Amino acid sequence: MRTYKLRPWTEIVRLHPDVESGETALAAYAIDLGAIVAGDPNIPAYYRDSLSFWKITYLTSGMRRMIEEVFNRLSGKEGDRVLQLRSPFGGGKSHTLAALYHAVKDRKAFLQAVPEAANLPEIGDVKVAVFDGEKFDAIEGTEISGQRIKTLWGYLAWQLGEYDKVKEHDKNRVAPGGDIIAEILGDNPNLILLDEVLKYIIRAEAVKIENSTLGQQTIEFIQTLTTEVAKTRHSVLVYSLQASLQEAFHREDLLRMLDHLTARVDAKREPVTGDEILHVLRKRLLAEEPSEEDSLEVAEAYANVIRRMKIANAVDEVQRKEAEEESIVIRDRIKKSYPFHPALIDIMKERWASLPNFQRTRGALRFLAICLYKAKKLGVANALVGPGDIPIEDIDVRYALFTEVGQREEFQPVLEADLTGANAKAKEIDKRLASENPALEYVKPAKRLATAILMYSFGGLPRETEEEAVPPGVTEHELLSACVGPDLDSITAQTALKYLRDKCLYLHYDGVRYAFKTIPNINKILEDEVQKVSPDDVSDFIKTTIEQRVSQKTKSAIIWPTESRDIPDNEPRFIFVYLPLEFANFNVKEQEKRAFELLTQYGEKPRIYRNCIGLAIPDKKQIEGLRRSARYLKAIKRIERKKKTLRITKDQENQLKERKQTEEAAFESSLRNLYNSVWLLIIENNQLKIEKLEIGGRAIQSQDIHGRLFELLKDVHNKIFxxxxxxxxxxxxxxxxxxxxxxxxxxxxxxxxxxxxxxxxxxxxxxxxxxxxxxxxxxxxxxxxxxxxxxxxxxxxxxxxxxxxxxxxxxxxxxxxxx
Incomplete structure (x- = not known):
């Protein structure tokens, strides 16, 4: 059972029917503007039908302003008539164009869904022309009512009912002049919507038109069109433009040219800004807004945990005040984004946006939709859907993730080794943590942290220049803020993170950021080398180490005898006999039998000097850890000898040094506590017996393996003098x-x-x-x-x-x- 009172989001939130049904096709989350205008029955009804469209649309401040401006200009009011849509996240442009189309074409549905739209001016009958540059073919164009239309100007003129004015221009693929465009526009209200124009121009550049290209003609047409629209009293042109070079397929020349061509007359608009994306996602993915009470309860619970963590780490009063203020911001953001953790949205908005494969808003919608669907179906929902709550173990979720971020095949070994495989390191760590604290069985801290790190491992934070861009990965502070909650405190999370750093094979830590990479870290190289270390190598290493340590303290010790003859007789000195590790595997009866033989026999003869032997007994609880660390230390030494052959990087070398220190500490701890018991031969009631003396919880001053036993016998029990x-x-x-x-x-x-x-x-x-x-x-x-x-x-x-x-x-x- 969970140890926290917050209910999982599945008990509070109702999903949109599409999400509830598991609909994950891109078409369900990507607006096809041309298909909407054509009434294509193959696209979802909530895009085609105006009323249904408004039900899934969150009107951002930018969209509201855009609709108001368009209505004002169509009614004849002064202002910008050429509006450019850009979005840093890449989202909302096509949706805004679709919103303008529905608002103008079906005013009744618009008023029903958005009553405040009644305050907008009357615009009468408006001619609407829509161009989708992603769909319109540069060579074939499109056929409408038996008429082959080849160009952007021909297609717009057809929709405005003025094709005859540019019929020859369309046939010859030559841009019309301003006078003709002005005639087409006339004095009637016209709304022209252009989407993905740059994509079309790139394709059109390949079409030769005598000494020009269709791409160049299209650019000239757009220049003239923007100028003529700006002169009218009732026409408006709204077009979308990519916000970055990456979106523009690195065609900086075209992006700049198209931007500058309209720079004199256009006004640039962002349809979605800041945290409005949170509302957009909720509106599309949920059947209804969560209640204020439910959202606030979860937000306050998470914010309080994060606040306590930040205050605990604060070094002065200034930082403590900052922690209080930041917790308020976090609370408000979680309240807005519930059931999503804002950190998950930030990852997609700020980091994945730089990835070439990421579909921006539509990609985020599709990915989140399948995560919601699978989490509910699998019954693995928590109070929030954060970066660490993605059900990454599900194959469909993994497919959706790598569809957006790329590198699907390259990351398969990463997931298998560290996250989703039967013996994945995160799973092993969670089992260990749950054995120590059963309350963590359902929390799975290591899986949560590892999944979150995976989410942060793609893209990076943009800066003013490319050189300043923050690389993929997440700092410990960012990671903890994204993962802690009422069920997971920061101390436990930090413990799990340390285990992940020590165990995972593909997790990289550069001293600042954690990130999963497709190249193995030093752990993977080390694991491969560990497989080559034989049990005999391990045994020899441990025995040699014990011999070296004991010989520094005494010459009267025998290490790992195989028979009683290995222990000398008739030597007037007390001999500590360190029994081999295998002795710990015998049951008590067998142990006592073998010990009795060593204490009383010298080969086939009775032992003469029986009052000077102490058997050091290995502690079974220490052996596994000792052998493990010994195996790793042997492997580390081998890597150090052939680091040039293995092409060990500087970072890997530093990781190896850190790992060596960790394993040495573990080895020393196990070795120091390996022998905590000494068995002596005594006579009691004329019968030979074995006396067992143990260190137990006694405070022993000596820290070396032999000194501890000598102190036990001499000072604690007065058994040797x-x-x-x-x-x-x-x-x-x-x-x-x-x-x-x-x-x-x-x-x-x-x-x-x-x-x-x-x-x-x-x-x-x-x-x-x-x-x-x-x-x-x-x-x-x-x-x-x-x-x-x-x-x-x-x-x-x-x-x-x-x-x-x-x-x-x-x-x-x-x-x-x-x-």
Missing amino acids: DSLAPRKIVEYMKLGEERTWERTKSIQDAFFQNLDFPRLVDNNVLVKSIIRGVAEGTFGYITLSKVKWEDGKPLFKPEDVVFKRTLNEDEIDLENGLI
Whole structure:
């Protein structure tokens, strides 16, 4: 169940019937102006029928102004009569021309849908001529009522009922002069609508007309037409023009020429500005506007989360005030755009608009329509439709996305590896997060963030010059603002983002922006190299590392013995035996059996020195992580050796360094905690048993792998000693009135053999204890070379016995001494 109270948008919003039915054909969202005029039954009825058209149309301020201006000019009022439509987003131009057509041709339907239109002046019968440059063929032209019409001027004149005046001009494809155009226009109201003229001119340039081209003739005609329309009292010309070089197929010469030809007399208009696109999208995609209450509830919930995030990151009071103000702006924008997150619309409007394949408003409508339809059908709707809420796992959604942004085939490996594949990295991360916090199971933070990053990975933010343009990608701040909400806080989102950066194979981070690219990042190169690292390579790496670390602290350690013979016997020193990782795979019974054998046997013989062995037991919980990081460190070393061959870039090299640091930290953590338990052989009630000592939650000062175990035995449990009071030798060897002497060799054997004796670090502890005992007068010391034996008893001269005198360590011979 979801842990937040906001309802998914599917429970609040009603979709437009087209969207509800899954209609995603481009024709459903692209206006065909010529087909509307012709009443083509193949286009949707809501474009052909005036009343239906107004129901799906959001009248922006620009459209309202345009309609008012046109009506005023048609009625004879003064003002601009040649109006140019341009749109930075590329949207609304054709729709505005269609709106003008319907408003003029069916005033009754217009008044019914827009009652305030009653305030517009009366315009009487208006002749309307429409030209769709995308449809009109430059060579064949079009046939109407058996008449072949070849040119723009012929087609307009036909619609205005004055074709005979330009019949020869149309036949010969020569632009008429101003006088003829003035006769055609006359003093009656005429509305001329030109759409996609530049596209037509580009095609017409290929048609030769003696020393000219049809394209040049068309440009001259438009120049003359604009001049003549400007002179009339009742005619209006409205035409659309591409807003960018990219839209104009990089024909800057034509774009400038067409723009300058009309610059003297036209007025430029933008039908959709600022956040009006939000209303346009809602009007077309939803059956009705969401209620104010529902929109505000969602807007406030999201804005509050974003506000808290921004305030938490603020460093001073100024930034905190800015956070408060920004949250109000965000709240108002979400309220306007609901059920869409404004960040999703901004991506399409500001970033995708620079892409050659993107169909602008019609593309945005089609893409959002299929996203809404699929999200509802699949039951994956959240409170908002944001950049991270796109149901990218659906094949139809992916097809729609790449139809708009291109690179469909190139991005298939990207999606498979990081987003939609069965073993996609985002899915793996979400499973991990859900295991740590079950409430995140339905939130899927990694998928949300990765999907959002994908949306931001196409196009870029425009600037004053091309050199200043911001490349594709998204900053962490932008990404979090677009993805956090009542169900996902910024801390969790940042954690998921870190995992994505570490795991994804095609996610690139340049230190500022995240973006998915079709070229693999260092993770992909690393993953490929990891596959070449064998289990034996990993095992050798771990064993060698342990040997190096332990050897820096002690010489009394055995690393990964395979049998009891690998552990020496009759060596007077405490030996830490680090058991191999495979030991952790055995069950408890099998572990104890194998441990008992190592502690009590030396091959086929019983072990003699049993009181000086500690078995370091590997922790199963640490092994998988240790092997994983070891495998990656081995792979990183291989990449470093052949980075020239692999053509590693500077960015990838920096990524590799960062990844190396991450893996080294993980390896060190797992290694430090790999051995947290030591098993000792003890005797209890005359029976041999294993005592298990664990670090557990104890605070151990030492941080190295061996120091931790030594501290556990020596300081925490007092199981091994690096010093021994002389009286302990007397006590444990039972020296007294009955037995007044003992060989030092026997003392050594007793301490390292007998399980009820203290465990000593090594036999030097005995040497120091004997030196102290002699100096303090606890006992005397004599070498066996000065002793004679009679009936098993030592005989020696008193003056040969060292007593109450300080000896040097090299004067004590444990193999040949007596106390």
